[in-house]
Amino acid sequence: MKKTRILIIDPITFRGGSKVATESIVNLLDPKKYEIIVVSSDSHSWKEDSFKKFSLLELQYLKNKEQGIYYFLKHIFIAINIVFARLRVGKIDIAIGASGPGVDLSIYLLKRALRYKLVQFIHGPVAKSKTIGKCLYRADEIFHLETAINSIKDALSTQPCQTKDLYEKPRFNILHNGLSKSKWPSQCQQAKPRVFWASSTLKWKGLDILLDALKSLEECSKPDTHICYITPKDTPLATSDTNIAITNVQWHNEPKNLDTLRAESNIFVSTSTQEPFGLSILEAMAAGHCIIIPSDGAYWDKKLVNGVNCLKYQPGDALDLAKTISLAVSQTEIRQSTGRLAKKISEGYQAEALYLPVILAFEIDSAQPSQCPNEDY
Structure with missing residues:
Protein backbone atom coordinates (compact mmCIF):
# COMPACT_ATOMS: atom_id res chain seq x y z
CA MET A 1 0.00 0.00 0.00
CA LYS A 2 1.30 3.45 -0.94
CA LYS A 3 2.15 5.53 2.09
CA THR A 4 0.94 9.09 2.56
CA ARG A 5 4.04 11.25 2.50
CA ILE A 6 4.19 14.10 5.05
CA LEU A 7 6.84 16.82 4.96
CA ILE A 8 7.64 18.96 8.02
CA ILE A 9 9.53 22.20 7.50
CA ASP A 10 11.59 23.27 10.53
CA PRO A 11 13.77 26.40 10.32
CA ILE A 12 14.07 26.52 14.15
CA THR A 13 17.59 25.84 15.41
CA PHE A 14 16.72 24.24 18.77
CA ARG A 15 14.30 21.72 20.27
CA GLY A 16 11.54 23.83 21.79
CA GLY A 17 8.00 23.01 22.86
CA SER A 18 6.49 23.43 19.38
CA LYS A 19 8.90 20.86 17.99
CA VAL A 20 8.20 18.42 20.83
CA ALA A 21 4.44 18.80 20.33
CA THR A 22 4.71 18.27 16.56
CA GLU A 23 6.81 15.16 17.02
CA SER A 24 4.29 13.81 19.56
CA ILE A 25 1.47 14.33 17.05
CA VAL A 26 3.09 12.63 14.06
CA ASN A 27 4.33 9.77 16.27
CA LEU A 28 0.68 8.83 16.74
CA LEU A 29 0.29 8.19 13.01
CA ASP A 30 0.38 4.61 11.74
CA PRO A 31 3.91 4.08 10.32
CA LYS A 32 2.46 1.57 7.86
CA LYS A 33 0.36 4.33 6.31
CA TYR A 34 2.52 7.43 6.67
CA GLU A 35 6.08 8.39 5.80
CA ILE A 36 7.52 11.41 7.62
CA ILE A 37 10.14 13.67 6.02
CA VAL A 38 11.73 16.47 8.05
CA VAL A 39 13.68 19.34 6.49
CA SER A 40 15.31 20.98 9.49
CA SER A 41 17.90 23.51 10.55
CA ASP A 42 18.63 21.18 13.47
CA SER A 43 17.84 17.63 12.37
CA HIS A 44 19.41 16.22 15.57
CA SER A 45 16.61 17.80 17.59
CA TRP A 46 14.14 15.35 16.02
CA LYS A 47 14.49 12.20 18.12
CA GLU A 48 12.40 9.74 16.10
CA ASP A 49 14.69 7.44 14.12
CA SER A 50 12.01 6.45 11.60
CA PHE A 51 11.80 9.98 10.15
CA LYS A 52 13.71 10.79 6.99
CA LYS A 53 15.75 13.87 7.86
CA PHE A 54 17.32 16.42 5.54
CA SER A 55 19.50 19.30 6.67
CA LEU A 56 18.07 22.69 5.80
CA LEU A 57 20.72 24.70 3.95
CA GLU A 58 20.43 28.44 4.49
CA LEU A 59 22.43 31.49 3.50
CA GLN A 60 24.07 32.85 6.65
CA TYR A 61 23.38 36.44 5.65
CA LEU A 62 19.64 35.79 5.35
CA LYS A 63 19.11 33.63 8.44
CA ASN A 64 17.94 36.34 10.81
CA LYS A 65 16.08 38.53 8.32
CA GLU A 66 12.49 38.99 9.51
CA GLN A 67 11.14 41.70 7.20
CA GLY A 68 11.44 43.24 3.78
CA ILE A 69 12.84 41.72 0.60
CA TYR A 70 15.52 39.77 2.45
CA TYR A 71 12.85 38.00 4.51
CA PHE A 72 11.20 36.77 1.31
CA LEU A 73 14.55 35.80 -0.19
CA LYS A 74 15.27 33.74 2.91
CA HIS A 75 12.06 31.78 2.50
CA ILE A 76 12.54 31.37 -1.24
CA PHE A 77 15.88 29.75 -0.46
CA ILE A 78 14.20 27.50 2.14
CA ALA A 79 11.63 26.60 -0.52
CA ILE A 80 14.45 25.46 -2.81
CA ASN A 81 15.40 22.97 -0.06
CA ILE A 82 11.86 21.62 -0.15
CA VAL A 83 12.03 21.20 -3.93
CA PHE A 84 15.22 19.17 -3.57
CA ALA A 85 13.56 17.03 -0.88
CA ARG A 86 10.62 16.50 -3.23
CA LEU A 87 13.00 15.32 -5.98
CA ARG A 88 14.62 12.85 -3.58
CA VAL A 89 11.55 11.34 -1.91
CA GLY A 90 8.78 11.76 -4.48
CA LYS A 91 5.35 13.40 -4.29
CA ILE A 92 4.52 15.19 -1.05
CA ASP A 93 0.92 14.67 0.04
CA ILE A 94 0.85 16.87 3.15
CA ALA A 95 3.10 19.71 4.30
CA ILE A 96 3.15 20.67 7.96
CA GLY A 97 4.13 24.09 9.22
CA ALA A 98 5.31 23.27 12.73
CA SER A 99 5.73 26.77 14.18
CA GLY A 100 3.62 29.50 12.59
CA PRO A 101 3.00 31.03 9.14
CA GLY A 102 5.69 33.68 9.57
CA VAL A 103 8.29 30.97 10.15
CA ASP A 104 6.84 28.45 7.69
CA LEU A 105 6.24 30.79 4.72
CA SER A 106 8.22 28.53 2.36
CA ILE A 107 5.55 25.82 2.29
CA TYR A 108 2.96 28.41 1.27
CA LEU A 109 5.16 29.57 -1.60
CA LEU A 110 5.15 26.03 -3.03
CA LYS A 111 1.60 24.98 -2.20
CA ARG A 112 0.16 25.58 -5.66
CA ALA A 113 3.17 24.15 -7.53
CA LEU A 114 3.57 20.95 -5.47
CA ARG A 115 -0.17 20.53 -4.85
CA TYR A 116 -0.01 19.25 -1.30
CA LYS A 117 -2.43 19.70 1.55
CA LEU A 118 -1.10 22.29 4.00
CA VAL A 119 -1.62 21.84 7.74
CA GLN A 120 -0.42 24.67 9.97
CA PHE A 121 0.32 24.39 13.70
CA ILE A 122 0.45 27.65 15.68
CA HIS A 123 2.03 27.49 19.12
CA GLY A 124 1.95 31.19 20.00
CA PRO A 125 0.72 34.62 18.89
CA VAL A 126 1.20 35.60 15.23
CA ALA A 127 2.05 39.04 13.91
CA LYS A 128 -0.55 41.25 12.23
CA SER A 129 0.63 41.41 8.62
CA LYS A 130 -0.84 40.93 5.17
CA THR A 131 1.57 38.11 4.42
CA ILE A 132 0.61 36.14 7.51
CA GLY A 133 -3.07 36.86 6.89
CA LYS A 134 -2.79 35.44 3.36
CA CYS A 135 -1.00 32.37 4.67
CA LEU A 136 -3.74 31.76 7.21
CA TYR A 137 -6.33 32.11 4.45
CA ARG A 138 -4.60 29.62 2.15
CA ALA A 139 -3.88 26.89 4.72
CA ASP A 140 -6.15 23.86 4.45
CA GLU A 141 -6.22 23.12 8.19
CA ILE A 142 -4.99 25.26 11.10
CA PHE A 143 -4.54 24.03 14.65
CA HIS A 144 -3.64 26.73 17.13
CA LEU A 145 -3.35 27.28 20.85
CA GLU A 146 -6.35 28.98 22.43
CA THR A 147 -4.12 31.89 23.42
CA ALA A 148 -3.45 32.69 19.74
CA ILE A 149 -7.07 33.33 18.68
CA ASN A 150 -7.01 37.14 18.94
CA SER A 151 -3.72 37.52 17.07
CA ILE A 152 -4.97 35.17 14.33
CA LYS A 153 -8.14 37.23 13.89
CA ASP A 154 -6.04 40.39 13.74
CA ALA A 155 -3.89 38.89 10.98
CA LEU A 156 -6.97 37.76 9.04
CA SER A 157 -8.41 41.28 9.26
CA THR A 158 -5.72 42.44 6.81
CA GLN A 159 -7.36 40.45 4.01
CA PRO A 160 -9.67 41.99 1.39
CA CYS A 161 -12.11 39.05 1.60
CA GLN A 162 -14.32 40.55 4.28
CA THR A 163 -17.72 39.27 3.13
CA LYS A 164 -17.68 36.76 5.97
CA ASP A 165 -15.78 35.87 9.11
CA LEU A 166 -12.52 34.33 7.90
CA TYR A 167 -11.95 32.61 11.24
CA GLU A 168 -14.28 29.67 10.86
CA LYS A 169 -14.45 25.93 11.26
CA PRO A 170 -13.59 23.42 9.97
CA ARG A 171 -10.30 25.02 8.94
CA PHE A 172 -9.52 26.64 12.31
CA ASN A 173 -9.39 24.43 15.38
CA ILE A 174 -8.04 24.75 18.91
CA LEU A 175 -4.89 22.72 19.49
CA HIS A 176 -4.94 21.02 22.89
CA ASN A 177 -1.46 19.81 23.80
CA GLY A 178 -0.92 16.55 25.63
CA LEU A 179 1.61 13.91 26.62
CA SER A 180 1.76 10.47 25.04
CA GLN A 350 -3.54 12.49 27.19
CA ALA A 351 -2.06 13.05 23.73
CA GLU A 352 -3.85 10.04 22.24
CA ALA A 353 -7.22 11.72 22.90
CA LEU A 354 -6.35 15.41 22.54
CA TYR A 355 -4.47 15.04 19.24
CA LEU A 356 -7.15 12.88 17.59
CA PRO A 357 -8.71 15.84 15.67
CA VAL A 358 -5.26 16.66 14.29
CA ILE A 359 -4.70 13.07 13.20
CA LEU A 360 -8.04 13.09 11.37
CA ALA A 361 -6.93 16.25 9.53
CA PHE A 362 -4.26 14.26 7.73
CA GLU A 363 -6.96 12.57 5.69
CA ILE A 364 -6.35 13.89 2.16
CA ASP A 365 -10.02 14.46 1.33
CA SER A 366 -10.60 17.07 4.04
CA ALA A 367 -12.28 20.34 3.11
CA GLN A 368 -10.29 22.82 1.03
CA PRO A 369 -10.30 26.58 1.71
CA SER A 370 -12.39 29.03 -0.25
CA GLN A 371 -10.53 31.12 -2.79
CA CYS A 372 -9.41 34.63 -1.99
CA PRO A 373 -9.38 37.11 -4.93
CA ASN A 374 -5.73 38.04 -4.28
CA GLU A 375 -3.34 35.22 -3.47
CA ASP A 376 -0.13 37.11 -4.19
CA TYR A 377 2.24 37.73 -1.32
Whole structure:
Protein backbone atom coordinates (compact mmCIF):
# COMPACT_ATOMS: atom_id res chain seq x y z
CA MET A 1 0.00 0.00 0.00
CA LYS A 2 1.30 3.45 -0.94
CA LYS A 3 2.15 5.53 2.09
CA THR A 4 0.94 9.09 2.56
CA ARG A 5 4.04 11.25 2.50
CA ILE A 6 4.19 14.10 5.05
CA LEU A 7 6.84 16.82 4.96
CA ILE A 8 7.64 18.96 8.02
CA ILE A 9 9.53 22.20 7.50
CA ASP A 10 11.59 23.27 10.53
CA PRO A 11 13.77 26.40 10.32
CA ILE A 12 14.07 26.52 14.15
CA THR A 13 17.59 25.84 15.41
CA PHE A 14 16.72 24.24 18.77
CA ARG A 15 14.30 21.72 20.27
CA GLY A 16 11.54 23.83 21.79
CA GLY A 17 8.00 23.01 22.86
CA SER A 18 6.49 23.43 19.38
CA LYS A 19 8.90 20.86 17.99
CA VAL A 20 8.20 18.42 20.83
CA ALA A 21 4.44 18.80 20.33
CA THR A 22 4.71 18.27 16.56
CA GLU A 23 6.81 15.16 17.02
CA SER A 24 4.29 13.81 19.56
CA ILE A 25 1.47 14.33 17.05
CA VAL A 26 3.09 12.63 14.06
CA ASN A 27 4.33 9.77 16.27
CA LEU A 28 0.68 8.83 16.74
CA LEU A 29 0.29 8.19 13.01
CA ASP A 30 0.38 4.61 11.74
CA PRO A 31 3.91 4.08 10.32
CA LYS A 32 2.46 1.57 7.86
CA LYS A 33 0.36 4.33 6.31
CA TYR A 34 2.52 7.43 6.67
CA GLU A 35 6.08 8.39 5.80
CA ILE A 36 7.52 11.41 7.62
CA ILE A 37 10.14 13.67 6.02
CA VAL A 38 11.73 16.47 8.05
CA VAL A 39 13.68 19.34 6.49
CA SER A 40 15.31 20.98 9.49
CA SER A 41 17.90 23.51 10.55
CA ASP A 42 18.63 21.18 13.47
CA SER A 43 17.84 17.63 12.37
CA HIS A 44 19.41 16.22 15.57
CA SER A 45 16.61 17.80 17.59
CA TRP A 46 14.14 15.35 16.02
CA LYS A 47 14.49 12.20 18.12
CA GLU A 48 12.40 9.74 16.10
CA ASP A 49 14.69 7.44 14.12
CA SER A 50 12.01 6.45 11.60
CA PHE A 51 11.80 9.98 10.15
CA LYS A 52 13.71 10.79 6.99
CA LYS A 53 15.75 13.87 7.86
CA PHE A 54 17.32 16.42 5.54
CA SER A 55 19.50 19.30 6.67
CA LEU A 56 18.07 22.69 5.80
CA LEU A 57 20.72 24.70 3.95
CA GLU A 58 20.43 28.44 4.49
CA LEU A 59 22.43 31.49 3.50
CA GLN A 60 24.07 32.85 6.65
CA TYR A 61 23.38 36.44 5.65
CA LEU A 62 19.64 35.79 5.35
CA LYS A 63 19.11 33.63 8.44
CA ASN A 64 17.94 36.34 10.81
CA LYS A 65 16.08 38.53 8.32
CA GLU A 66 12.49 38.99 9.51
CA GLN A 67 11.14 41.70 7.20
CA GLY A 68 11.44 43.24 3.78
CA ILE A 69 12.84 41.72 0.60
CA TYR A 70 15.52 39.77 2.45
CA TYR A 71 12.85 38.00 4.51
CA PHE A 72 11.20 36.77 1.31
CA LEU A 73 14.55 35.80 -0.19
CA LYS A 74 15.27 33.74 2.91
CA HIS A 75 12.06 31.78 2.50
CA ILE A 76 12.54 31.37 -1.24
CA PHE A 77 15.88 29.75 -0.46
CA ILE A 78 14.20 27.50 2.14
CA ALA A 79 11.63 26.60 -0.52
CA ILE A 80 14.45 25.46 -2.81
CA ASN A 81 15.40 22.97 -0.06
CA ILE A 82 11.86 21.62 -0.15
CA VAL A 83 12.03 21.20 -3.93
CA PHE A 84 15.22 19.17 -3.57
CA ALA A 85 13.56 17.03 -0.88
CA ARG A 86 10.62 16.50 -3.23
CA LEU A 87 13.00 15.32 -5.98
CA ARG A 88 14.62 12.85 -3.58
CA VAL A 89 11.55 11.34 -1.91
CA GLY A 90 8.78 11.76 -4.48
CA LYS A 91 5.35 13.40 -4.29
CA ILE A 92 4.52 15.19 -1.05
CA ASP A 93 0.92 14.67 0.04
CA ILE A 94 0.85 16.87 3.15
CA ALA A 95 3.10 19.71 4.30
CA ILE A 96 3.15 20.67 7.96
CA GLY A 97 4.13 24.09 9.22
CA ALA A 98 5.31 23.27 12.73
CA SER A 99 5.73 26.77 14.18
CA GLY A 100 3.62 29.50 12.59
CA PRO A 101 3.00 31.03 9.14
CA GLY A 102 5.69 33.68 9.57
CA VAL A 103 8.29 30.97 10.15
CA ASP A 104 6.84 28.45 7.69
CA LEU A 105 6.24 30.79 4.72
CA SER A 106 8.22 28.53 2.36
CA ILE A 107 5.55 25.82 2.29
CA TYR A 108 2.96 28.41 1.27
CA LEU A 109 5.16 29.57 -1.60
CA LEU A 110 5.15 26.03 -3.03
CA LYS A 111 1.60 24.98 -2.20
CA ARG A 112 0.16 25.58 -5.66
CA ALA A 113 3.17 24.15 -7.53
CA LEU A 114 3.57 20.95 -5.47
CA ARG A 115 -0.17 20.53 -4.85
CA TYR A 116 -0.01 19.25 -1.30
CA LYS A 117 -2.43 19.70 1.55
CA LEU A 118 -1.10 22.29 4.00
CA VAL A 119 -1.62 21.84 7.74
CA GLN A 120 -0.42 24.67 9.97
CA PHE A 121 0.32 24.39 13.70
CA ILE A 122 0.45 27.65 15.68
CA HIS A 123 2.03 27.49 19.12
CA GLY A 124 1.95 31.19 20.00
CA PRO A 125 0.72 34.62 18.89
CA VAL A 126 1.20 35.60 15.23
CA ALA A 127 2.05 39.04 13.91
CA LYS A 128 -0.55 41.25 12.23
CA SER A 129 0.63 41.41 8.62
CA LYS A 130 -0.84 40.93 5.17
CA THR A 131 1.57 38.11 4.42
CA ILE A 132 0.61 36.14 7.51
CA GLY A 133 -3.07 36.86 6.89
CA LYS A 134 -2.79 35.44 3.36
CA CYS A 135 -1.00 32.37 4.67
CA LEU A 136 -3.74 31.76 7.21
CA TYR A 137 -6.33 32.11 4.45
CA ARG A 138 -4.60 29.62 2.15
CA ALA A 139 -3.88 26.89 4.72
CA ASP A 140 -6.15 23.86 4.45
CA GLU A 141 -6.22 23.12 8.19
CA ILE A 142 -4.99 25.26 11.10
CA PHE A 143 -4.54 24.03 14.65
CA HIS A 144 -3.64 26.73 17.13
CA LEU A 145 -3.35 27.28 20.85
CA GLU A 146 -6.35 28.98 22.43
CA THR A 147 -4.12 31.89 23.42
CA ALA A 148 -3.45 32.69 19.74
CA ILE A 149 -7.07 33.33 18.68
CA ASN A 150 -7.01 37.14 18.94
CA SER A 151 -3.72 37.52 17.07
CA ILE A 152 -4.97 35.17 14.33
CA LYS A 153 -8.14 37.23 13.89
CA ASP A 154 -6.04 40.39 13.74
CA ALA A 155 -3.89 38.89 10.98
CA LEU A 156 -6.97 37.76 9.04
CA SER A 157 -8.41 41.28 9.26
CA THR A 158 -5.72 42.44 6.81
CA GLN A 159 -7.36 40.45 4.01
CA PRO A 160 -9.67 41.99 1.39
CA CYS A 161 -12.11 39.05 1.60
CA GLN A 162 -14.32 40.55 4.28
CA THR A 163 -17.72 39.27 3.13
CA LYS A 164 -17.68 36.76 5.97
CA ASP A 165 -15.78 35.87 9.11
CA LEU A 166 -12.52 34.33 7.90
CA TYR A 167 -11.95 32.61 11.24
CA GLU A 168 -14.28 29.67 10.86
CA LYS A 169 -14.45 25.93 11.26
CA PRO A 170 -13.59 23.42 9.97
CA ARG A 171 -10.30 25.02 8.94
CA PHE A 172 -9.52 26.64 12.31
CA ASN A 173 -9.39 24.43 15.38
CA ILE A 174 -8.04 24.75 18.91
CA LEU A 175 -4.89 22.72 19.49
CA HIS A 176 -4.94 21.02 22.89
CA ASN A 177 -1.46 19.81 23.80
CA GLY A 178 -0.92 16.55 25.63
CA LEU A 179 1.61 13.91 26.62
CA SER A 180 1.76 10.47 25.04
CA LYS A 181 1.50 7.38 27.23
CA SER A 182 4.74 5.97 25.82
CA LYS A 183 6.69 9.06 26.92
CA TRP A 184 4.88 9.89 30.13
CA PRO A 185 7.34 11.46 32.61
CA SER A 186 8.75 9.30 35.40
CA GLN A 187 7.42 10.00 38.87
CA CYS A 188 9.55 12.27 41.01
CA GLN A 189 11.13 11.43 44.35
CA GLN A 190 9.68 13.00 47.50
CA ALA A 191 12.49 12.36 49.97
CA LYS A 192 14.45 15.58 49.46
CA PRO A 193 13.37 18.96 48.01
CA ARG A 194 15.13 19.83 44.77
CA VAL A 195 14.33 22.60 42.28
CA PHE A 196 14.05 21.92 38.55
CA TRP A 197 14.09 24.45 35.68
CA ALA A 198 14.00 23.48 31.99
CA SER A 199 13.77 25.82 29.03
CA SER A 200 15.79 27.73 26.45
CA THR A 201 18.09 30.60 27.39
CA LEU A 202 16.06 33.16 25.43
CA LYS A 203 15.68 36.21 27.69
CA TRP A 204 11.89 36.05 27.76
CA LYS A 205 12.09 32.59 29.29
CA GLY A 206 13.29 34.31 32.46
CA LEU A 207 16.34 32.31 33.55
CA ASP A 208 17.83 35.52 35.02
CA ILE A 209 14.85 35.80 37.39
CA LEU A 210 15.53 32.33 38.80
CA LEU A 211 19.23 33.06 39.19
CA ASP A 212 18.51 36.34 40.99
CA ALA A 213 16.07 34.53 43.27
CA LEU A 214 18.63 31.85 44.16
CA LYS A 215 21.36 34.44 44.71
CA SER A 216 19.12 36.34 47.15
CA LEU A 217 18.82 33.33 49.46
CA GLU A 218 21.24 32.74 52.32
CA GLU A 219 24.01 30.29 51.43
CA CYS A 220 22.67 27.72 53.88
CA SER A 221 19.17 28.07 52.38
CA LYS A 222 20.01 27.67 48.70
CA PRO A 223 18.18 24.52 47.52
CA ASP A 224 19.67 21.82 45.32
CA THR A 225 18.77 22.89 41.81
CA HIS A 226 18.93 21.33 38.35
CA ILE A 227 18.98 23.89 35.51
CA CYS A 228 18.48 22.22 32.14
CA TYR A 229 18.87 24.57 29.22
CA ILE A 230 19.00 24.85 25.46
CA THR A 231 20.93 27.70 23.87
CA PRO A 232 19.41 28.69 20.50
CA LYS A 233 21.85 28.99 17.61
CA ASP A 234 21.93 31.82 15.08
CA THR A 235 19.22 33.85 16.78
CA PRO A 236 19.00 37.65 16.83
CA LEU A 237 17.16 37.46 20.15
CA ALA A 238 18.91 38.13 23.46
CA THR A 239 19.89 35.12 25.59
CA SER A 240 20.86 34.66 29.24
CA ASP A 241 24.29 33.68 30.48
CA THR A 242 24.73 30.13 31.77
CA ASN A 243 27.07 28.08 33.98
CA ILE A 244 27.16 30.80 36.63
CA ALA A 245 28.58 29.51 39.92
CA ILE A 246 25.82 29.41 42.55
CA THR A 247 25.84 27.15 45.58
CA ASN A 248 23.98 23.84 45.03
CA VAL A 249 23.13 24.65 41.39
CA GLN A 250 23.98 22.10 38.69
CA TRP A 251 23.88 23.11 35.03
CA HIS A 252 22.90 20.71 32.23
CA ASN A 253 23.21 21.69 28.56
CA GLU A 254 20.63 19.79 26.46
CA PRO A 255 20.81 16.73 28.74
CA LYS A 256 19.92 13.36 27.26
CA ASN A 257 18.76 12.22 30.71
CA LEU A 258 16.19 15.00 31.15
CA ASP A 259 13.54 12.61 32.46
CA THR A 260 15.94 11.28 35.10
CA LEU A 261 16.91 14.78 36.23
CA ARG A 262 13.24 15.73 36.47
CA ALA A 263 12.50 12.59 38.50
CA GLU A 264 15.35 13.48 40.88
CA SER A 265 13.64 16.84 41.53
CA ASN A 266 10.21 17.76 42.88
CA ILE A 267 9.82 21.54 42.60
CA PHE A 268 9.35 22.92 39.09
CA VAL A 269 9.89 26.63 38.54
CA SER A 270 8.57 28.45 35.48
CA THR A 271 9.95 31.94 34.91
CA SER A 272 8.68 32.84 31.44
CA THR A 273 5.96 35.47 31.32
CA GLN A 274 2.86 34.97 29.18
CA GLU A 275 3.88 31.47 28.11
CA PRO A 276 1.43 30.47 25.32
CA PHE A 277 1.10 26.96 26.78
CA GLY A 278 4.06 25.57 28.72
CA LEU A 279 4.69 21.94 27.79
CA SER A 280 7.50 21.68 30.36
CA ILE A 281 5.01 22.73 33.05
CA LEU A 282 2.65 19.93 32.00
CA GLU A 283 5.53 17.42 32.04
CA ALA A 284 6.47 18.49 35.56
CA MET A 285 2.83 18.21 36.67
CA ALA A 286 2.71 14.67 35.29
CA ALA A 287 5.88 13.84 37.24
CA GLY A 288 4.23 15.00 40.48
CA HIS A 289 6.24 18.19 41.00
CA CYS A 290 5.17 21.10 43.13
CA ILE A 291 4.57 23.69 40.39
CA ILE A 292 5.70 27.30 40.83
CA ILE A 293 4.45 29.71 38.14
CA PRO A 294 4.06 33.47 37.74
CA SER A 295 0.63 34.99 38.30
CA ASP A 296 0.56 36.49 34.81
CA GLY A 297 -2.78 35.49 33.29
CA ALA A 298 -1.17 32.88 31.01
CA TYR A 299 -2.60 29.42 30.30
CA TRP A 300 -1.52 27.61 33.47
CA ASP A 301 -2.18 30.64 35.68
CA LYS A 302 -5.82 30.33 34.59
CA LYS A 303 -5.94 26.56 35.05
CA LEU A 304 -4.15 26.19 38.40
CA VAL A 305 -5.07 27.58 41.83
CA ASN A 306 -2.48 29.08 44.13
CA GLY A 307 -1.98 27.03 47.30
CA VAL A 308 -4.11 24.17 45.97
CA ASN A 309 -2.35 22.62 42.97
CA CYS A 310 0.49 25.12 42.52
CA LEU A 311 2.29 28.05 44.10
CA LYS A 312 2.37 31.46 42.40
CA TYR A 313 4.59 34.53 42.56
CA GLN A 314 4.51 38.02 41.10
CA PRO A 315 5.82 38.01 37.50
CA GLY A 316 9.40 39.21 37.19
CA ASP A 317 9.82 39.57 40.97
CA ALA A 318 12.92 37.59 41.96
CA LEU A 319 12.45 38.25 45.70
CA ASP A 320 8.85 37.00 45.62
CA LEU A 321 10.02 33.95 43.68
CA ALA A 322 12.72 33.33 46.31
CA LYS A 323 10.07 33.39 49.06
CA THR A 324 7.89 30.97 47.11
CA ILE A 325 10.77 28.57 46.50
CA SER A 326 11.65 28.69 50.20
CA LEU A 327 8.04 27.87 51.08
CA ALA A 328 8.05 24.83 48.77
CA VAL A 329 11.39 23.65 50.14
CA SER A 330 10.53 24.06 53.83
CA GLN A 331 6.90 22.92 53.85
CA THR A 332 6.82 19.24 52.92
CA GLU A 333 3.03 18.91 53.11
CA ILE A 334 2.43 21.88 50.81
CA ARG A 335 5.03 20.62 48.36
CA GLN A 336 3.61 17.14 48.22
CA SER A 337 -0.11 18.00 48.26
CA THR A 338 0.16 20.58 45.45
CA GLY A 339 2.21 18.06 43.47
CA ARG A 340 -0.40 15.32 43.91
CA LEU A 341 -3.25 17.56 42.77
CA ALA A 342 -1.25 18.94 39.82
CA LYS A 343 -0.50 15.38 38.74
CA LYS A 344 -4.21 14.58 38.82
CA ILE A 345 -4.92 17.49 36.46
CA SER A 346 -2.16 16.33 34.08
CA GLU A 347 -3.98 13.01 33.64
CA GLY A 348 -6.58 14.86 31.58
CA TYR A 349 -3.90 15.80 29.02
CA GLN A 350 -3.54 12.49 27.19
CA ALA A 351 -2.06 13.05 23.73
CA GLU A 352 -3.85 10.04 22.24
CA ALA A 353 -7.22 11.72 22.90
CA LEU A 354 -6.35 15.41 22.54
CA TYR A 355 -4.47 15.04 19.24
CA LEU A 356 -7.15 12.88 17.59
CA PRO A 357 -8.71 15.84 15.67
CA VAL A 358 -5.26 16.66 14.29
CA ILE A 359 -4.70 13.07 13.20
CA LEU A 360 -8.04 13.09 11.37
CA ALA A 361 -6.93 16.25 9.53
CA PHE A 362 -4.26 14.26 7.73
CA GLU A 363 -6.96 12.57 5.69
CA ILE A 364 -6.35 13.89 2.16
CA ASP A 365 -10.02 14.46 1.33
CA SER A 366 -10.60 17.07 4.04
CA ALA A 367 -12.28 20.34 3.11
CA GLN A 368 -10.29 22.82 1.03
CA PRO A 369 -10.30 26.58 1.71
CA SER A 370 -12.39 29.03 -0.25
CA GLN A 371 -10.53 31.12 -2.79
CA CYS A 372 -9.41 34.63 -1.99
CA PRO A 373 -9.38 37.11 -4.93
CA ASN A 374 -5.73 38.04 -4.28
CA GLU A 375 -3.34 35.22 -3.47
CA ASP A 376 -0.13 37.11 -4.19
CA TYR A 377 2.24 37.73 -1.32
